[in-house]
Amino acid sequence: MIELRDVHKAFGKNRVxxxxxxxxxxxxxxxxxxxxxxxKSVLLKCILGLVHPDSGAILLDGEDVxxxxxxxxxxxxxxxxQGGALFDSLPVWQNxxxxxxxxxxxxxxxxxxxxxxxxxxxVGLKPDVADLFPAELSGGMQKRVGLAxxxxxxxxxxxxxxxxTGLDPIMAGVINELIREIVTEMGATAMTIxxxxxxxxxxxxxxxxxxxxxxxWTGPIAEMDxxxxxxxxxxxxxxxxxxxxxxx
Numbered sequence: 001m002i003e004l005r006d007v008h009k010a011f012g013k014n015r016v017x018x019x020x021x022x023x024x025x026x027x028x029x030x031x032x033x034x035x036x037x038x039x040k041s042v043l044l045k046c047i048l049g050l051v052h053p054d055s056g057a058i059l060l061d062g063e064d065v066x067x068x069x070x071x072x073x074x075x076x077x078x079x080x081x082q083g084g085a086l087f088d089s090l091p092v093w094q095n096x097x098x099x100x101x102x103x104x105x106x107x108x109x110x111x112x113x114x115x116x117x118x119x120x121x122x123v124g125l126k127p128d129v130a131d132l133f134p135a136e137l138s139g140g141m142q143k144r145v146g147l148a149x150x151x152x153x154x155x156x157x158x159x160x161x162x163x164x165t166g167l168d169p170i171m172a173g174v175i176n177e178l179i180r181e182i183v184t185e186m187g188a189t190a191m192t193i194x195x196x197x198x199x200x201x202x203x204x205x206x207x208x209x210x211x212x213x214x215x216x217w218t219g220p221i222a223e224m225d226x227x228x229x230x231x232x233x234x235x236x237x238x239x240x241x242x243x244x245x246x247x248x
Contacts, residue, residue, distance in 0.1 A: 001024055001061060002024040002058070002157070003024070003057075003058070003062075004021060004023075004056065004057075004058050006019050007019070007020040007046060008053060008054045008055045009042055009053045015213055017214075018212065019056070019213070020214060020215055022208055024206075025206075027188070027189055028190070029189075029190040030189075030207075031191075031193075032192070032193045032207075033193075033194065033200060033207060033210070034193075034235070035211070035244065038210050038211055038212075040210055044159055047060075047065065047191075048079075049065050049066070049074075060076070071104045072104070076156045077157050078149075078150035078151055078152075078155035079150055079158070079160075080146050080147050080149075080158070080160045080161065082163075083165075084139075084143060084145070084146045086145060086146060088135060089133075091131050091132065092129055092131070092132050093120070093131065095134065095149055096116035096120060096145060096148045097112040097115060097152060098149060099149075099152060099153050100116075105153050116130060116148070119152050120145070120148050122151070123145075125144055129145075139171075140174070140175070143167060143171075144178070147175070147179070151186065155188060157188060157191070158182075158183065158188050158189075159191050159193075160179060160190065160192040160193070160203075161192075162193065162194050162196070163194065164196050164198075164199050176202035183203070190203070197236055200221070201221065205220065206218065206219065209231055211235075211244060216229065217229040217232050230242055231243055231244060
């Protein structure tokens with residue numbers, strides 16, 4: 001579904017991506033792990049076309065994302081943002097149905113509201129939440145609303161940016177279970193970036209380790225704990241000693 005070929009991206013003298021090669025199979029959940037500042041978010045932005053790589057190619061179903069028609073291209077994606085990124089001035093249902101109320105995916109308002117309430121139900125929220133505003137919700141509820149918005153248009157590909165950041169362990173577990181269930185039900189291709197190893201084990205089919213601008217290791221989740229790769233071993237076990245230098 002998604003293929004990255006020798007992708008490079010620098011910001012001034014800071015070379016963030018230094019030749020990333022990665023294949024994300026259709027219908028699978030790929031989780032990219034790596035420390036803060038290793039370029040995970042930049043990688044997602046390059047795939048979405050929000051940041052343009054300096055060189056290399058990014059393909060979606062064999063089509064170069066740089067030359068794809070933008071509206072049709074973006075309509076295939078859903079995104080759960082790290083901080084929720086809900087619109088404070090809009091009620092919950094309009095946040096969920098945001099893409100269905102405008103642009104190429106526009107639907108009648110009543111129909112869009114029905115879809116929003118159904119997606120809220122799917123993430124465990126009752127219909128009476130629909131007319132509340134984001135400020136009236138807890139952090140966990142806001143994350144669920146963000147997830148409902150990500151799936152509102154039934155996308156083929158869903159991105160999850162640090163989906164459990166800021167949540168307590170119980171709510172993080174709930175969100176992980178929802179992500180796993182929804183991706184499986186929809187048959188969607190998923191790409192998640194996180195450093196939460198609990199999330200990795202809950203939602204990944206495959207794992208890729210991004211470090212120093214390249215993919216150091218990639219493989220099935222079942223092989224993550226047994227691979228001899230020193231980068232993966234240090235990161236997954238939280239060891240101070242190893243090839244990954246701690247930022248002091």
